[in-house]
Amino acid sequence: MPGQRPIAETERMIRAKLGDTPIRHEQMAMVGNIHRAAAAVRQHVENSVLRGSDLTWTGFVVLWVVWIWGEMETRLVAAEAGISKGTLTGVARTLESRGLVRRTEHPSDGRRVLLALTGDGEELMRSLFPEFNAEEVFVTGPLTDEECRRTADALRQVVVQIENHGEERRAELLDGAPPVPRRSGRRPRRAGSGD
Amino acid sequence: MPGQRPIAETERMIRAKLGDTPIRHEQMAMVGNIHRAAAAVRQHVENSVLRGSDLTWTGFVVLWVVWIWGEMETRLVAAEAGISKGTLTGVARTLESRGLVRRTEHPSDGRRVLLALTGDGEELMRSLFPEFNAEEVFVTGPLTDEECRRTADALRQVVVQIENHGEERRAELLDGAPPVPRRSGRRPRRAGSGD
DNA sequence: GACCTAGACTTTGCTCCCGAACGACTCCGG
DNA sequence: CCGGAGTCGTTCGGGAGCAAAGTCTAGGTC
Numbered sequence: 495m496p497g498q499r500p501i502a503e504t505e506r507m508i509r510a511k512l513g514d515t516p517i518r519h520e521q522m523a524m525v526g527n528i529h530r531a532a533a534a535v536r537q538h539v540e541n542s543v544l545r546g547s548d549l550t551w552t553g554f555v556v557l558w559v560v561w562i563w564g565e566m567e568t569r570l571v572a573a574e575a576g577i578s579k580g581t582l583t584g585v586a587r588t589l590e591s592r593g594l595v596r597r598t599e600h601p602s603d604g605r606r607v608l609l610a611l612t613g614d615g616e617e618l619m620r621s622l623f624p625e626f627n628a629e630e631v632f633v634t635g636p637l638t639d640e641e642c643r644r645t646a647d648a649l650r651q652v653v654v655q656i657e658n659h660g661e662e663r664r665a666e667l668l669d670g671a672p673p674v675p676r677r678s679g680r681r682p683r684r685a686g687s688g689d
Numbered sequence: 690m691p692g693q694r695p696i697a698e699t700e701r702m703i704r705a706k707l708g709d710t711p712i713r714h715e716q717m718a719m720v721g722n723i724h725r726a727a728a729a730v731r732q733h734v735e736n737s738v739l740r741g742s743d744l745t746w747t748g749f750v751v752l753w754v755v756w757i758w759g760e761m762e763t764r765l766v767a768a769e770a771g772i773s774k775g776t777l778t779g780v781a782r783t784l785e786s787r788g789l790v791r792r793t794e795h796p797s798d799g800r801r802v803l804l805a806l807t808g809d810g811e812e813l814m815r816s817l818f819p820e821f822n823a824e825e826v827f828v829t830g831p832l833t834d835e836e837c838r839r840t841a842d843a844l845r846q847v848v849v850q851i852e853n854h855g856e857e858r859r860a861e862l863l864d865g866a867p868p869v870p871r872r873s874g875r876r877p878r879r880a881g882s883g884d
Numbered sequence: 885g886a887c888c889t890a891g892a893c894t895t896t897g898c899t900c901c902c903g904a905a906c907g908a909c910t911c912c913g914g
Numbered sequence: 915c916c917g918g919a920g921t922c923g924t925t926c927g928g929g930a931g932c933a934a935a936g937t938c939t940a941g942g943t944c
Contacts, residue, residue, distance in 0.1 A: 499769070504757065507757045508757065511757065511815070511818075512815070512818070512819070517818075517819070518822060518825070518834075520829075520834045520841065521822070521825040521828075521834075521837055522825050523841040524825075524832075524841040525825045525828065525829070527840075527845050527848065528723060528726050528844060529727050530844070530845075530848050531844040531845075531847045532723050532726075534848050534851045534852070534855075535724075535847065535851065536724070537932085538858075540932090542858070542862045545863075546863075550900070551900095552901085553899090553900095561706065562699065562706065568922085568923065569921090569922065574694070576724065576725055576728055577900085577902090578903070579923065579924085580901080580904090580926090582923090583924055584900070584901085584924095585900075588900095600922095603909080603921095603922085604908075604922095605908065605909045605922040606921095606922060607922085607923060619706075620706070623707070624707070624710050627712050627713060627716070630713065630716040630719075631713050631716045632850075632854075632858055633716075633720065633847050633850055634716045634847060635850050635854075636847070636850050637719075637843055637847070639713075639715045639716075642716055642843075643715050643719075644840075644843075645722075646715070646718040646722045648832055648836055648837075648839075648840040649719070649723060649725070649726040650722050650726075651831040651832060652726045652729065652828050652829060652832070653725050653726050654831070655827075655828055655829075655831050656730065656733050657729070659827075660729075660733050663733075663737070663827055664736055664737045668737070674740055674741055675903090675904080676740070676902080677743050677928060678902075678903075678927050678928030679902080679903050679904045679905080679928075680903080680904050680905045680926045680927060681904085681926085681927075682905065683906085732902080745930070747931085748929090748930095762892085763892080763893070764893080772930085772931070773932055773933075774894085775893090775894075775895080775932065776930065776931050777893090778893070778895080779894095779929080779930070780929090780930075780931095783929075783930095795892095798891095799892095799938075799939050800891065800892040800893065800940070801892060801939095802892080802893065870933085871897095871898085871899095871933060873898035873931095873933075873934095875895075875896045875897060875934050875936080876896080876897070876934085876935080877935065885944100886943105887942100888941100888943080889942085890939100890941090890942105891938105891939085891940080891941105892937100892939080892940100893939100894935100895935080895936070895937090896934090896936090897932105897933100897934095897935105898931105899930105900929105900930080900932105901928105901929085901930075901931100902927105902928095902930105903927100903928105904927095906923105906924080907922105907924085907925100908923090908924100909921085909922080910919100910921075911919085911920080912917100912918090912919085912920105913916100913917095913918090913919105914915100914916085
C-alpha cells in the first residue's frame with residue numbers, strides 16, 4: 495500500500511469537507527496507523543515464515559497460545575488469542591485437519607472441550623516461533639527497545655480503555671436509539687405461525 | 690478479551706519451551722499489542738457509531754477515502770484504504786447496493802472504473818465522520834496528544850520498514866524454498882485431460 | 885487488421901470474523 | 915427427579931480478505 499497521502503494535505507481536505515467542525519488529528523492519525531501497521535505486519539509474516547507451513551496469522555496465534563499455556567479450554571484459547579469462540583471453532587477445525595492440534599473432552603464437564611497440540615504441532619512451533627520472532631524484530635527494526643516498550647505500553651492503554659469503559663460508552667451512545675441488529679447473524683427459527 | 694496473562698509469566702513460559710533460544714520480548718509485546726489494539730478499536734467502533742448505519746469498518750474506510758479525495762479510480766481507493774483490489778470489488782458492491790457510492794466508467798480508458806459518493810453517501814459521511822473521530826478520541830483517551838503523535842510515528846516507521854524492505858526480506862527468507870502457493874486462491878482451469 | 889504485451893478490474897477458492905441462535909450440559913431449588 | 919437459569923461449544927448468516935486466474939481494454943508492431 496504505497497499510496498499514502500501526506501498528512502498535512504489530508505487535514506486540509508477534511509477542513510474543506512467539514513468547515514469548522516473540530517477534529518482531533520493526532521488521535522485520527524494514531525488509530526489509522528494502528529490499522530495500517532497491523533495489516534502490514536500480518537501480511538508480511540503470512541507471506542514469509544507462515545507461508546511455508548500453510549498457516550494463517552490467526553492459526554499461528556491459536557497454536558502459539560496452546561503451545562505456551564498447554565492444554566486448555568477453548569473459550570480461554572479464544573480469549574487469549576483475541577478472537578470470538580465462534581471463530582475459534584473454525585480455526586481449530588482447520589488446525590485439527592492439518593494434524594497440529596487435538597480436541598479432548600473435559601474430564602468432568604461435558605460442555606467443555608480441551609485443545610492441545612499434537613506432537614507435530616509441538617515440533618512445528620519449536621522451529622517456527624523463533625522465525626516468527628525474527629520477523630517481529632525485522633518489522634520493528636527502525637525502533638529501539640525502549641521505543642518498542644513505550645509504543646507497546648501506549649497500545650496496551652488503548653486496549654485497557656476499551657475493556658474498562660467501552661461497554662459503558664456504547665451504552666451511552668445508543669441511549670434510546672433503535673436496537674439495530676447486525677445485518678448478519680443467525681436468524682431465529684420461525685415459531686409455528688406462517689408469515 | 691479480558692484473559693491476558695501477565696507478560697512476565699509469558700516470558701517465563703517461553704523460556705520453558707525454548708530453553709536458551711534467544712527471543713526479543715519488547716518486539717514481541719509490541720507486535721502483539723498492535724493487533725490487540727487494532728481489533729479492540731475496530732470492534733468498539735463497529736459496535737457503536739457504525740452499527741446504526743449498518744457499515745463495517747472497511748466499508749467506512751472506503752467511504753472515507755472517496756469522501757476526502759473525491760471521485761477516484763478503484764485501484765487507488767484500494768491502495769489508500771489498505772485493502773486488495775479484489776476485496777474492494779466486493780466492498781464497493783456492498784456500498785453500491787446501499788446507495789452510498791456510484792461506479793462510473795473512466796472517460797478515456799475503458800478498463801478503469803471510477804468510484805464516487807452519492808448524495809446519500811456524502812450526507813452520511815458529513816454526519817458520521819465527526820462521530821467516528823469522537824470514538825477515536827475516546828479509545829485514545831488515556832494518552833496525551835504528544836503520546837499519540839509519538840505512537841503514531843512509531844507505527845508509521847513499522848509500515849515504512851515493511852514497505853521499503855519487506856519484499857527484499859521475503860525474497861531472502863524464501864531463497865530456494867519450495868514455491869508453496871497459498872492453500873486458497875483460484876485454481877487454473879485444467880487443460881483438457883480429465884483426472 | 886491480426887498479433888502481442890501490459891495494465892485494470894472481476895471472479896474464484898479458501899479462510900477468517902463476529903455475534904446471535906442453538907443444543908447439550910451443569911447447577912440449584914423444590 | 916424435575917424444571918428453570920446459566921454456561922459452553924457449535925452452527926449459521928453476512929461480509930471481509932488475499933492472491934491467483936480470468937476477462938477485457940489499450941497501445942504498439944508488422
